[in-house]
Amino acid sequence: MPMPEWLRLRRAEAVPADQAAQWTKCPKCGSMIYRPDLAANAWVCPNCSHHFRMHAFDRISMLVDSDFVEIGGELLPGDPLGWTDKVSYPQKLQRDREKSKLTEGVVCGFASIGGTPVALGVMDFNFRGGTMGTVVGERITQLFESARERHLPCIVFTASGGARMEEGMLALMQMAKTTLAVRRFHDDGGYYVSVLTDPTTGGVSASFAFQADVILAEARAAIGFAGRRVIEQTIRQKLPENFQTAEFLLEKGAIDMVVERSELKGKLMRLLDYGIGAQRPANGRAALLRAIGAPPESAESRA
């Protein structure tokens, strides 16, 4: 079970050369932040605690104990509609692959969190705005199916602009497909926690994001069904400042809790404990291997 290259790099806290000298401006308070400092602070502004959108790889490396075994990574999008506007859909995909280093809008797999093996899905807004096309739908479906087979709890981080237009109705149907997988997982006794991150809207919020047993949201994340612009155009008036934020949804009773990123892993560990009475085996890696059915390894093979 080799550790993915990206996870090994992040574990080593190696700052890629092209990033070393970069400074980033906080969109909230405007302060200039040295990127490695930002990364070390889980992409939270040290000045105003603005939560930057996180790359899926960073998110996974922040959460998991040690390893991550990806599933569905081999699934790649086609071009079912033969879509072209300014550029072709395959060109858009290629551009996003290069820009994000991702193959699609979600990374799914197995890992252990605080010693408890889980099925984990992390969406990434950097790839086509986290939109759900056939591959995102398929990977999420496979995640729930695998979690059900292995009796693992499932945690999904959502970040999405909704269904992906360039895959048309095939994209919309992923809402139905993932719903069926979540429901089957649930009816079989599965425990599912979703974490809504900035932004979670459209077809993703209207399917698996809001079908979890426990629904968390990251502080100040934008969450809703219709996009803010659509609503403004429809009603032709300015929307209140906190409209469609995590805090707004908490107040309206739509989600269970709002969590600061720095407290997220601890909170998830507690929720795993409540949900499945997660003991903390000393060796998270061994527990993970058992859970996914991989053979236990000797000391040499680990090295």
Next chain:
Amino acid sequence: MNAIVEREKGLIELEQRIAALKTHAAQQPVDMTAEIRALETKYAEIQREVFGTMTPWQRVNMARHPKRPLGSDYIAALDQFDELHGDRHFRDDRAIVGGFAKLRGRRVIAIAQDKGRDTKEKVLRNFGMPSPEGYRKVIRLVQLADHLGLPVVTFVDTSGADPGIGSEERAQAEAIAQSLYELADAGVPIVATVIGEGGSGGALALALADRVLMLEHAVYSVASPEGAAAILWGDAGRAEEAATRLKLTSDDLLQFGIVDEVIPEPLGGAHRDPVGVVASVLAAVDNALSALTVVAPDELRDRRYRKFRRIGAPAT
């Protein structure tokens, strides 16, 4: 102005001329059969030319034609209907009509989206855009159907779920997600028919079904063409262009395996023969139910799972 209504203008003029000529002929001893026949031939030619092949945008306009049969027309054509109101929490959303019904003698729960016919009714029904309460009514009715072992029959016609402040405050996304969640597990047959516009998740929330039927000139898309154009290009005005790319016509969706059966419409659209179209839709629904009611609940759920499971799955 609706593009189909625009195209119909010339035809309506011709229709009136033929009618006038016929009345005239009946009062006169002169034989005008030849003239009438010539006009009728011309009429048929134009009709074929205008409606024989339609662009996706024309289909969208056909689906939105002001005279097209609406959800309530299908409900009214059932043998019997008793409306059940409200979501038991907040209010009764009139964009969705639902209740006990009999379809060809069979007891069912019928649920329809309705856009409203005249201005007053359109406002009452929020132009067919359901609020969370509408979807919560659906959830409640599907639970009732499941409890009583009654099949669920839905008629889909919406440009999308309501995008207002109130709908967001009352968790529109959660309402749609839960409606899908409920349909996913119902142990009774579900037959959905897209009768006009199937707009996005707001339509799918009534269409996670064992059998999905669609009228020939209905459209069903990931977002309304205006919505898709706004999302893609920040310009709702490019709706026609979006419509041509989205593959939202009944033949496209039949090919993708998203729709199981297409119900033909008369030349010129459903509104040319509303009674006939409504009857043929109800016959198709009845037919679909006959095949499904013999299937055991667990087998139904399994088949429903497999039906959607293969959409967008890698070829094996």
